[in-house]
Amino acid sequence: MNALIDYILHLADTTLILSQRNSEWCGHGPILEQDIAITNISLDLLGQSRNFYQYAAQLLNNSTEGNKTPSPGGEGVGAEVTEDSLAYLRKEREYKNLLLVEQPNGDWGQTILRQYLFSQYQYLLFEQLQHCSDEQLAAIAAKSIKETRYHVRWSSEWVLRLGDGTGESHARMLKAIDELWRYTGEMFMPASYENSLNIDPASLKKAWEEKINALFTEASLPVPEKVFMQSGGKTGTHTEHLGFILTELQYMQRAYPNCEW
Amino acid sequence: MTVQDFEKLFQDRIDAEIKIEAKDWMPDAYRKTNLRQISQHAHSEVVGMLPEGNWISRAPSLKRKAILLAKVQDEGGHGLYLYSAAETLGMSRDEMIADLLSGKAKYSSIFNYPSLTWADMGAIGWLVDGAAILNQVMLCRTSYGPYARAMVRICKEESFHQRQGFEILLVLSRGTDEQKAMCQDAINRWWWPSLMMFGPKDSESTNSDQSMKWKIKRKSNDELRQNFVDMIAEQIKVLGMKLPDENLKWNEERRHYDFGEINWDEFWAVVKGNGPCNKQRLEARQKAHDEGAWVREAATAYANKKLAGKTKAA
Numbered sequence: 179m180n181a182l183i184d185y186i187l188h189l190a191d192t193t194l195i196l197s198q199r200n201s202e203w204c205g206h207g208p209i210l211e212q213d214i215a216i217t218n219i220s221l222d223l224l225g226q227s228r229n230f231y232q233y234a235a236q237l238l239n240n241s242t243e244g245n246k247t248p249s250p251g252g253e254g255v256g257a258e259v260t261e262d263s264l265a266y267l268r269k270e271r272e273y274k275n276l277l278l279v280e281q282p283n284g285d286w287g288q289t290i291l292r293q294y295l296f297s298q299y300q301y302l303l304f305e306q307l308q309h310c311s312d313e314q315l316a317a318i319a320a321k322s323i324k325e326t327r328y329h330v331r332w333s334s335e336w337v338l339r340l341g342d343g344t345g346e347s348h349a350r351m352l353k354a355i356d357e358l359w360r361y362t363g364e365m366f367m368p369a370s371y372e373n374s375l376n377i378d379p380a381s382l383k384k385a386w387e388e389k390i391n392a393l394f395t396e397a398s399l400p401v402p403e404k405v406f407m408q409s410g411g412k413t414g415t416h417t418e419h420l421g422f423i424l425t426e427l428q429y430m431q432r433a434y435p436n437c438e439w
Numbered sequence: 440m441t442v443q444d445f446e447k448l449f450q451d452r453i454d455a456e457i458k459i460e461a462k463d464w465m466p467d468a469y470r471k472t473n474l475r476q477i478s479q480h481a482h483s484e485v486v487g488m489l490p491e492g493n494w495i496s497r498a499p500s501l502k503r504k505a506i507l508l509a510k511v512q513d514e515g516g517h518g519l520y521l522y523s524a525a526e527t528l529g530m531s532r533d534e535m536i537a538d539l540l541s542g543k544a545k546y547s548s549i550f551n552y553p554s555l556t557w558a559d560m561g562a563i564g565w566l567v568d569g570a571a572i573l574n575q576v577m578l579c580r581t582s583y584g585p586y587a588r589a590m591v592r593i594c595k596e597e598s599f600h601q602r603q604g605f606e607i608l609l610v611l612s613r614g615t616d617e618q619k620a621m622c623q624d625a626i627n628r629w630w631w632p633s634l635m636m637f638g639p640k641d642s643e644s645t646n647s648d649q650s651m652k653w654k655i656k657r658k659s660n661d662e663l664r665q666n667f668v669d670m671i672a673e674q675i676k677v678l679g680m681k682l683p684d685e686n687l688k689w690n691e692e693r694r695h696y697d698f699g700e701i702n703w704d705e706f707w708a709v710v711k712g713n714g715p716c717n718k719q720r721l722e723a724r725q726k727a728h729d730e731g732a733w734v735r736e737a738a739t740a741y742a743n744k745k746l747a748g749k750t751k752a753a
Binding site: 194198202204205206207209211214220221225227261265266285286287338339342346347426427431434 | 488489495497498501503505509511516519522613614615733735736740742
């Protein structure tokens with residue numbers, strides 16, 4: 179049960195943090211249509227994270243484990259766990275999101291590339307998860323994969339435009355690859371909770387690489403080789419960025435504890 | 440036919456409530472007034488994303504975050520419809536944006552006020568969108584067809600915006616003392632600027648008469664403002680809060696609320712660029728524009744390559 183909860187929280191945290199990052203673009207995008215598109219993706223991811231958090235909360239409330247998690251309901255130990263207590267009251271070392279999604283937005287190219295690398299992985303993952311034996315998890319994956327399909331399409335179109343656009347956009351994409359590639363390996367390294375559940379993310383690696391290779395080739399972008407891969411996000415050892423993200427995300431719940439909003 | 444004949448035919452159509460369409464003959468001043476108003480409206484939607492966008496990352500619950508994101512995204516969508524409507528009058532979106540950034544084109548002054556606390560998300564939805572809706576409901580019947588049709592779509596979404604704003608305040612008004620104080624403070628700060636959204640008094644408004652004759656507007660600034668005061672003075676009772684106006688009082692004879700005098704010096708100061716956030720808002724738009732330049736260039740270059748490829752293949 180603990181492994182399942184950890185795994186669901188990993189999925190929830192990853193989608194929430196990417197949503198939070200993408201939402202920073204809202205009102206500041208390079209083209210109004212794209213401002214709307216990235217905000218839409220942010221909303222989709224937020225919706226996915228809420229489904230995962232709600233499921234995790236339900237499992238926690240049904241188990242004794244729930245007693246350890248503080249809730250914005252406020253009664254501390256023994257209080258009901260909610261999507262908000264999980265998102266707003268867990269700390270840096272408890273968050274289990276991928277390192278990739280907490281990386282700064284950088285320029286539009288970096289944001290696009292982060293989205294593409296992640297969505298392509300998420301698509302393959304949800305393809306598997308929608309057939310998994312946990313009904314609730316399968317249902318969330320089946321519902322979300324329709325959104326993810328669009329995220330892949332949208333972000334891959336932009337990788338092409340920027341990779342094969344102007345000299346400047348090409349150079350910026352090279353820089354984005356250099357910034358982000360080192361965080362892609364973690365997606366395929368199983369955490370102990372994945373092992374316990376017999377979930378093998380490494381099995382997605384080949385298909386992911388094929389997709390990336392094909393798109394990068396079309397976009398005249400190189401696929402890096404022999405890059406040392408950073409990891410730790412899945413088990414709560416993050417880059418320095420996450421603390422700041424949570425500071426902002428959790429500000430209201432920390433400043434005004436135990437309130438309804 | 441002489442110009443006078445055209446003008447007579449034009450006015451006859453307006454009087455007969457027939458919409459004016461992009462390809463119809465129209466007086467130059469009608470075109471200019473509509474273009475100014477619709478582009479200003481589009482800019483207001485886009486600049487209006489900023490004060491609320493400011494709280495997306497800090498929304499106090501996941502549900503509130505989702506609602507706020509959806510709302511700000513809607514505003515971007517409204518900006519799109521309106522830019523398209525304005526383009527039918529012969530100016531490109533790029534030109535309109537250049538006018539916004541140079542300061543030549545205006546946007547609603549309300550967005551030059553800062554959003555300081557979470558309660559401001561409620562006050563903006565309830566008061567600012569509430570004021571905007573009264574204007575927009577009227578504009579659903581404006582004489583220029585593309586503008587009227589854009590407004591019909593926009594109005595459907597705006598009523599959801601106002602409700603979510605009121606709902607935020609309702610929860611605060613039933614919360615802790617701190618939450619109640621936050622709620623009252625936001626109402627105090629947004630009330631007078633919301634009243635200013637309807638523009639100068641009728642006696643001072645330069646464009647009003649002609650706009651009424653052409654049915655671009657159908658209600659005067661003062662009429663709309665009075666409607667707004669009457670509506671809000673009733674709704675605030677549900678919140679158990681107070682509007683910051685000692686002169687606010689039901690007038691049985693007029694069957695309307697009387698209210699105090701707006702600080703017109705402040706109104707003109709903000710219009711002229713001296714509001715708390717004028718500089719910051721325009722800088723944010725300028726920054727997005729500048730930092731997006733390479734993206735737009737790349738998209739164009741890529742589209743051209745694809746087009747050339749197709750031509751070659753054919």
